[in-house]
Structures are given as C-alpha cells and as structure tokens.
Amino acid sequence: MLTTLFVLAALSVAEPDPTLPPVAGLIERYRADLGSFERFDDAPMSPAAIERYEAFHQDWLGSLEDVSFDGLDVDGRADFVLFREHLRFEIDQAEHELASLREIQPLAPFVADIVPMLEAHRRMEPLDAKLAAETLDRLAGEIKESTKALKDAEGERDRVLARRASMQLDRLIWALSSWNRFYDGYDPVFSWWCEKPYDACIRALREHSKKLREQVAGITDDEDPVIGDPVGRDVLLRMLGHEMIAYSPEELIEIAEREYDWCLDQMLQASDELGFGKDWKAALEHVRSLHVEPGRQPAMIAEMAREATAFIEDNDLITVPELCKRTWRMSMMSPERQKVSPYFLGGETIIVSYPTDTMEHADKLASMRGNNRHFARAVVHHEVIPGHGLQRFMMDRYRTHRGLFYTPFWMEGWALYWEMRLWDMGFAQGPEDRVGMLFWRMHRCMRIIFSLRFHLGEITASEAVDLLVDRVGHVRQNATAEVRRSVNGDYPPLYQAAYMLGGLQILALHEELVENGDMTEREFHDAILRHNAIPIEMLRAIMSGETIDRDFEPSWRFAG
Numbered sequence: 001m002l003t004t005l006f007v008l009a010a011l012s013v014a015e016p017d018p019t020l021p022p023v024a025g026l027i028e029r030y031r032a033d034l035g036s037f038e039r040f041d042d043a044p045m046s047p048a049a050i051e052r053y054e055a056f057h058q059d060w061l062g063s064l065e066d067v068s069f070d071g072l073d074v075d076g077r078a079d080f081v082l083f084r085e086h087l088r089f090e091i092d093q094a095e096h097e098l099a100s101l102r103e104i105q106p107l108a109p110f111v112a113d114i115v116p117m118l119e120a121h122r123r124m125e126p127l128d129a130k131l132a133a134e135t136l137d138r139l140a141g142e143i144k145e146s147t148k149a150l151k152d153a154e155g156e157r158d159r160v161l162a163r164r165a166s167m168q169l170d171r172l173i174w175a176l177s178s179w180n181r182f183y184d185g186y187d188p189v190f191s192w193w194c195e196k197p198y199d200a201c202i203r204a205l206r207e208h209s210k211k212l213r214e215q216v217a218g219i220t221d222d223e224d225p226v227i228g229d230p231v232g233r234d235v236l237l238r239m240l241g242h243e244m245i246a247y248s249p250e251e252l253i254e255i256a257e258r259e260y261d262w263c264l265d266q267m268l269q270a271s272d273e274l275g276f277g278k279d280w281k282a283a284l285e286h287v288r289s290l291h292v293e294p295g296r297q298p299a300m301i302a303e304m305a306r307e308a309t310a311f312i313e314d315n316d317l318i319t320v321p322e323l324c325k326r327t328w329r330m331s332m333m334s335p336e337r338q339k340v341s342p343y344f345l346g347g348e349t350i351i352v353s354y355p356t357d358t359m360e361h362a363d364k365l366a367s368m369r370g371n372n373r374h375f376a377r378a379v380v381h382h383e384v385i386p387g388h389g390l391q392r393f394m395m396d397r398y399r400t401h402r403g404l405f406y407t408p409f410w411m412e413g414w415a416l417y418w419e420m421r422l423w424d425m426g427f428a429q430g431p432e433d434r435v436g437m438l439f440w441r442m443h444r445c446m447r448i449i450f451s452l453r454f455h456l457g458e459i460t461a462s463e464a465v466d467l468l469v470d471r472v473g474h475v476r477q478n479a480t481a482e483v484r485r486s487v488n489g490d491y492p493p494l495y496q497a498a499y500m501l502g503g504l505q506i507l508a509l510h511e512e513l514v515e516n517g518d519m520t521e522r523e524f525h526d527a528i529l530r531h532n533a534i535p536i537e538m539l540r541a542i543m544s545g546e547t548i549d550r551d552f553e554p555s556w557r558f559a560g
Contacts, residue, residue, distance in 0.1 A: 023079040043118040044171035054094035061087040077548040104165040129193040136197035143204035162216035169209040226461040228487025244535035244554035256448035273431040284473040288369040308381035318525035324393040346383020374436030387415035394529040402532035413502015447496035505536040508558040
C-alpha cells in the first residue's frame with residue numbers, strides 16, 4: 001500500500017501551475033514533488049525506499065492519461081512524449097537499482113537492521129534509547145563477524161561487487177552519523193545509553209567498508225586500480241532507447257571505427273607536413289612539447305576563449321548575449337581532481353587543469369604536456385563559447401522545465417559538434433593545430449568504442465586504457481584517468497559515447513535544415529539552444545515540423 005505521503009503526491013498531480021502550458025506545468029509540479037520525496041525518503045541501501053520511488057513514478061505515469069494529447073501544440077506534444085519516457089525510464093532504473101542492491105546484500109547482510117532505524121527517524125517516530133543501544137551493540141558484533149567472513153576476490157566480478165558495496169556502505173555510514181548527531185547531546189537519555197554502542201557500531205562499519213575496498217577490491221592509497229561496473233547489453237539497449245538513439249551498441253561501435261579511420265588518415269597527413277612521415281605518434285609528442293611555462297596557462301586559455309568567440313560572431317553563426325560573454329570565469333583544478341579529469345572542464349566557469357608545486361615531477365610533466373597550446377586551442381571553445389558556457393546560459397533562460405530531460409547527447413554533442421564544424425571552417429592555423437584537433441576527435445571515437453565494449457563485457461578497464469594509449473596516443477597516466485572517469489560510476493554508461501554521437505546527430509540535422517536552405521546558421525543554432533537539453537531526434541522532429549504522434553518512437557538513422 002502507498003503511504004500517506006505518496007497518496008498526497010498522487011492527488012496533487014491534478015494541480016499543475018495554471019500559468020504554464022499544460023504539460024510544462026505538470027513537469028514543474030513533478031520536479032518539485034520529486035525533490036520533496038527524495039529529500040524525505042533518503043535512507044541509503046533501502047529496498048523499500050526504491051519500491052516507493054517506483055510507486056511514485058507509477059502514479060505520475062498514470063496522471064498523464066488525463067492529458068488531452070490531441071489538443072497540445074508541437075512543444076506540448078514533445079514534452080508529453082519526453083515526460084512519459086522519463087517516467088518509464090525511472091521505473092526501469094528503480095528495478096535495476098533493486099537488482100544491484102540484491103547483488104551486494106551477501107557482502108553486508110547487517111544493513112537490513114540499520115535502515116529501519118533511519119527510516120523511523122525520518123518519520124519522526126519516538127526513539128526508545130535503550131532499545132536503540134541494544135540494537136547498535138548487537139550490530140557491532142554482527143558486523144565484525146561479517147568482516148571476518150569476507151573472502152579475497154577470485155575474479156574481476158568479486159572486485160566490482162566489493163567496490164560497489166563499499167561505496168554504498170560509505171553512504172550508510174554518513175546517514176547513521178547524521179542520525180546519531182540528531183539525538184546525541186540533545187537527548188541525555190540517548191547519550192547515556194547509546195554513546196558506546198554507537199561508537200562500536202560505526203567503527204565496525206568503517207572497518208567493514210575498508211576491508212571491502214582495500215583487501216577485496218584492491219583499492220589502496222598506494223595502488224588505485226581502475227574498477228568499473230559493466231551494465232550489460234540489455235541495459236545499454238534500454239538506455240539507447242531512452243536517449244532516442246535508433247542503433248544497437250554494435251552499430252555504434254562500427255560508426256566510431258569509420259570515424260576513427262577518417263581521423264587517422266587526416267592525422268597522417270598532418271604528421272607528414274610536420275616532417276614525421278607516418279609516425280603520427282612522434283608528431284603528437286612534438287605537439288605535446290609546445291606548452292606554456294608554469295603560471296602562463298590561464299592567460300593562454302583566456303586568449304583562446306576570446307578568439308573563439310570572435311570567430312563565431314564574425315561568421316554570424318549564433319547569438320551570443322553580452323552578459324554571457326562578460327560573466328564566464330576561471331578556476332584551477334586540484335591535483336586530486338586531475339587524477340580523474342586530466343584535462344580542463346568548462347561551463348560558466350572553465351576549470352583549468354595544470355600542475356601545482358605539490359605534484360610529483362612526472363605528474364607535473366604529464367599535466368603540462370597533456371594541456372599544451374594546440375590541444376587546448378582545439379577544445380577551449382568546447383568548454384566556453386559556443387560550447388558549455390553558452391549552453392548553460394541559455395538553458396537557464398529558455399524552456400527551463402526541460403532540464404528534466406537533460407541528455408549528454410545534446411549537452412556534449414553540441415560542444416563536440418563545434419569542434420567538427422570549426423575544423424570544416426578552417427579554424428586550425430597549421431598542422432600543429434590540426435594534430436591537436438585530431439587527437440581529441442580520435443579520443444571521442446575511442447570513447448564510443450571502449451565504453452560500449454566495456455559495458456558489453458567485451459574488454460576490461462585495463463584493456464580500455466591500452467586502447468587509448470595504442471590508438472589515440474595518450475600517455476598511460478592520462479589514459480588511466482580517462483577510463484577511471486568513464487567506468488567508475490560517476491558518469492552514466494552512455495556518457496562517453498554521447499560526445500561524438502551527439503555531434504554527428506547535430507551535423508546531420510545541420511545538413512538537413514541549413515545546407516538545404518530551410519534555416520540560416522544563426523536561426524539553426526539559436527533554435528537548438530532555445531529548445532533546451534532534449535534528445536536530438538525529438539529536437540529534429542520539432543525543428544523540421546514533423547508530426548509528433550502520441551506513440552512517437554526513435555527511428556532516425558543519422559549516420560548515413
């Protein structure tokens with residue numbers, strides 16, 4: 001049965017903001033209700049909470065039946081289809097998360113006695129301090145016994161599950177610590193009964209998580225192996241459907257291989273111009289050496305950002321609001337973050353990756369060489385204008401309800417599209433620039449290949465590192481950081497593939513609408529940003545005037 005909380009949520013679905021279009025009003029109401037729901041029902045490792053999350057979305061899915069689809073305009077129809085798909089996908093994800101929890105339950109069987117304490121507290125039920133102390137004391141002993149029973153990993157899957165369990169336990173430890181802080185010192189009876197049992201329980205939990213992480217998964221301060229968690233082909237197919245990509249993983253890998261072959265041919269030409277013949281990796285090493293001296297990187301990045309903005313405006317490609325040009329900022333990336341993001345990141349703030357005086361000598365050299373002048377010039381515009389900085393600016397101002405449908409195929413695809421368009425428009429100033437641009441383009445091809453093959457179970461994380469070293473020319477240190485970032489769970493499984501695939505989608509749409517004369521460059525690019533972050537096939541349907549049916553399904557074969 002649904003609790004009172006969820007009954008109220010379901011009943012309130014019929015009361016969207018009347019000042020907004022019908023479906024947009026529903027979406028905004030859903031986002032607000034979801035925020036309340038998630039902030040309340042936030043106990044980690046709770047199967048019951050996941051089931052309630054699923055029921056919440058089932059209620060909202062049912063609410064869409066009350067919407068008159070035939071009476072909606074083009075934007076409303078697109079929002080309806082996207083909102084319905086979002087709700088269905090969240091229901092699927094809840095089932096996937098339940099299965100994920102069941103897999104690690106044998107590694108932490110005691111969790112079933114901790115979660116109810118957290119949930120009772122959230123419901124503001126009176127606490128029996130003596131009973132809580134008895135529970136904590138018993139749990140401390142059970143956790144220690146479970147820790148003793150842990151066995152060394154026999155294969156990669158054991159390490160994957162151990163890492164997943166450790167990460168989940170760390171969330172549970174934080175939640176239990178918050179539970180303790182709520183009562184400790186404020187309730188003298190609680191402190192009298194629970195201080196020692198709580199300390200013993202939390203120490204046991206930390207030791208259990210540490211053993212899972214270090215002994216079973218093999219992750220230590222001295223050695224940090226790349227451990228991913230492949231999702232399998234069925235999950236990839238469902239995610240591709242959610243992103244409105246009408247290709248199988250295997251077909252996408254074939255597309256990436258074709259793109260890589262083109263890049264390699266262009267790289268060989270640039271290498272020959274630089275005097276390295278077919279030894280394109282020697283050409284890469286030459287370009288890597290062309291970095292600025294310590295302390296000069298921020299000025300170089302700022303110069304390149306202004307240059308790219310001027311190029312975009314001089315060619316009348318897109319509207320760039322003055323406020324956007326004046327308010328982007330810069331910060332420096334920490335040495336710790338560079339372990340997973342060896343290159344700079346962007347948005348309203350561009351985060352510059354460059355060595356600090358605390359880094360080891362080899363790490364300093366790798367950071368300087370990886371962020372050299374020509375690698376940087378190839379992607380500064382990806383991060384600021386017309387890339388992520390301009391995207392974020394416009395997302396905050398147009399059809400903001402569509403933030404719910406955020407997709408990396410639109411977000412990263414847009415920025416990667418500009419890398420490809422500027423290549424076609426002659427932005428490169430010489431063979432060194434072309435080598436820099438091609439390095440990144442080869443990298444995006446390989447991201448599709450290694451990430452999909454990893455999640456299909458065809459290669460391991462270490463083999464993915466080898467692919468980046470052998471076929472892109474990465475130094476191993478940066479290749480390791482890139483793979484770790486891609487497979488350690490910080491990003492969705494399709495995220496790395498989305499860069500080039502999204503870029504290819506927008507290129508294909510540009511051919512359909514601009515090269516055929518239906519829209520100008522500025523009209524085309526402004527429209528993409530003002531429709532906000534939605535799957536590009538739906539964007540295509542809106543911009544091309546296609547009739548959007550209630551049962552809209554992805555079918556676009558954009559990589560002809």
